[in-house]
Amino acid sequence: MDRRTSRRDFLKTAGGVAAGLGLASVITVVPARATPAEMQEAIRKVVGGARISPGKVKLDLPPLIENGNAVPLTVTVESPMTEAQHVRVVHVFTEKNPQPNVASFHLGPRAGRAKVATRIRLADSQNVVAICELSDGSIIRRFVCTYNGTEVFSADLHPAIAANPFIVFSTIAIESGTLMFQWTGDNGFSVTESATISVD
Numbered sequence: 265m266d267r268r269t270s271r272r273d274f275l276k277t278a279g280g281v282a283a284g285l286g287l288a289s290v291i292t293v294v295p296a297r298a299t300p301a302e303m304q305e306a307i308r309k310v311v312g313g314a315r316i317s318p319g320k321v322k323l324d325l326p327p328l329i330e331n332g333n334a335v336p337l338t339v340t341v342e343s344p345m346t347e348a349q350h351v352r353v354v355h356v357f358t359e360k361n362p363q364p365n366v367a368s369f370h371l372g373p374r375a376g377r378a379k380v381a382t383r384i385r386l387a388d389s390q391n392v393v394a395i396c397e398l399s400d401g402s403i404i405r406r407f408v409c410t411y412n413g414t415e416v417f418s419a420d421l422h423p424a425i426a427a428n429p430f431i432v433f434s435t436i437a438i439e440s441g442t443l444m445f446q447w448t449g450d451n452g453f454s455v456t457e458s459a460t461i462s463v464d
Contacts, residue, residue: 277321341378
């Protein structure tokens with residue numbers, strides 16, 4: 265887990281093929297199979313329970329297109345693109361294509377600009393959604409592992425540790441139970457995961 269980008273915040277923008285201009289597109293390609301509900305489900309799988317905030321994301325699409333197989337698309341995000349605060353991933357979704365997931369573009373602070381340009385397929389006049397995952401500078405300060413409520417291992421993490429720390433430890437399971445893993449850090453960050461172990 266990246267200790268500098270562990271708490272996920274998302275920015276979102278959505279627009280039609282006309283990029284918010286209210287113009288219809290003329291596209292004659294194969295019928296679509298995905299639905300708006302499937303697009304929302306695809307977004308949910310990426311975002312999970314993280315907060316999504318509108319704004320700071322600009323999605324540019326042409327108002328009219330002749331070829332639905334190669335539609336130019338540009339996503340631009342307002343971001344300082346510093347180590348502490350930058351766009352980590354730009355996700356693009358559509359609601360009527362055979363698959364709602366279009367692409368995920370990964371960025372780092374050295375990209376300098378939070379801008380991605382590509383060409384996508386569009387099966388009809390439809391909504392295109394861009395969601396950007398941000399790094400907010402949250403740093404993990406402590407990791408704790410417990411087994412059936414008893415602490416097995418813990419670590420206090422300081423700035424000199426790697427941005428993606430790799431920690432190995434062991435435990436002895438003499439009874440079935442649950443391993444709990446908890447990471448806590450700045451800005452109220454807290455994540456808990458669990459794993460069940462069965463002992464015969």
